[in-house]
Amino acid sequence: MNKKLLIIGFVWPEPRSSAAGSRMMQLISFFQSQQYQIAFASACAKSDNAFDLSSIGVEKVTIELNHSSFDDFILKYNPDIVIFDRFMSEEQFGWRVSGQCPNAIKILDTEDLHFLRRTRQQALKDNVEVTHDNLFNETTTKREIASIYRCDLSLIISTAEMGLLQDTFKIDSSLLQYLPFLVAPISEVKKQELPSFENRQHFISIGNFRHEPNYNALLYLKDTIWKGIRALLPNAQLHNYGSYASQKVNQLHNEKEGFLIRGFTEDVNEVMQQSKVLLAPIRFGAGLKGKLFDAMQNGTPFVSTSVGLEGIVKDIKQDFIGDTPEEFISHSVALYTDTFTWSQQQALGFKILEQQFSKIHFEGKFEDRLLSLVDTIKAHRQQNFIGQLLQHHTLQSTKYMSKWIEAKNS
Secondary structure, eight states, X not given: OOEEEEEEESSOOOTTTOHHHHHHHHHHHXXXXXXXXXXXXXXXXXXXXSOXXXXXXOEEEXXXXXXXXXXXXXXXXXXXEEXXXXXXXXXXXXXXXXXXXXXXXXXXXXXXXXXXXXXHHHHHHHTOOOOHHHHHHOHHHHHHHHHHHHSSEEEEOOHHHHHIIIIISXXXXXXXXEOOOXXXXXXXXXXXXXXXXXXXXXXXXXXXXXXXXXXXXXXXXXXXXXXXXXXXXXXXXXXEEOSOOOHHHHTTOBTTTTEEXXXXXXXXXXXXXXXXXXXXXXXXXXXXXXXXXXXXXXXXXXXXXXXXXXXXXXXXXXXXXXXXXXXXXXXHHHHHHOHHHHHHHHHXXXXXXXXXXXXXXXXXHHHHHHHHHHHHHHHHHHHOHHHHHIIIIITHHHHHHHHHHHHHHO
């Protein structure tokens, strides 16, 4: 009998547009290697950038919010495992999954901790430090952590977020699985084939412009960082790539200043290998930053912030970090002009990928965890009493609101 996996996506995966899309494709690849039959369901409209899942044998299912047709669908599909892509999907469909397929293992893929990103965004806006009070008072915190408790397992992408959930919010480790980006090994031959320092030119930034941390970083580059770099390197250019470039993004394009909006790229590896240094001044956010992984895999040194590097560099290397404009500009110019500094950071990037993000290592641990869950799911749920409470009482508000909307629409 085939094992069945259902993924309920908040959006259809767009691996060329976002790190979240790449992450989802890694999960799909893992479950296919475990011989799962996979269906991906979403209520979101498909964009032109969405990956054609049917081309890799994944069934695409369009579902409706607040509609009992989902109950009929999942009862017929009868999955062994259900993955919710972000806590919002679990809020909408988790109670329906439990009602129709109570034996299905429920997994939440957090992508990143949304409540951490939103708290940091508000703190930046208010020009204050992030505190435990900020985190506990954020409404999204309560919603996302409730979702974690309602699921049998939550996938956490960053060691920093694992620490936050366990140490600050006291969530038991039995409910959490550290699963970062799954990076395939890079051969020495491939490393040697990458363009050298001398064969690269200009700076690059990249990221989905709809994602607020990316748009904020773009404005910070334009208004603060790039002027300082350009003053020291008058012939340098900054090529800004990203999907969903709106009018407010395109109007930042300035040939005279060397600040160029390039928009969507079909091949991130190609533009990354052409560039000498990646600039990623992320001032708020959470999780792991896909752009930094793309840079390391393509041998492109980068400058980011403490927030940008969170979960990547254990012993923070100051040459990576520019938390002030002066630091950021200084590190950027040093990498751009000094071959030795550039080569050192490139080598360190390869080392980080190999030692901290081995695909084989983390896939093996995840496989073991899934097998253990299948064998002990009843006892596992009995130990998660808070999750049972949320299923029994608090979640009912979401359930009956959904039923009310369905009745109203009919």
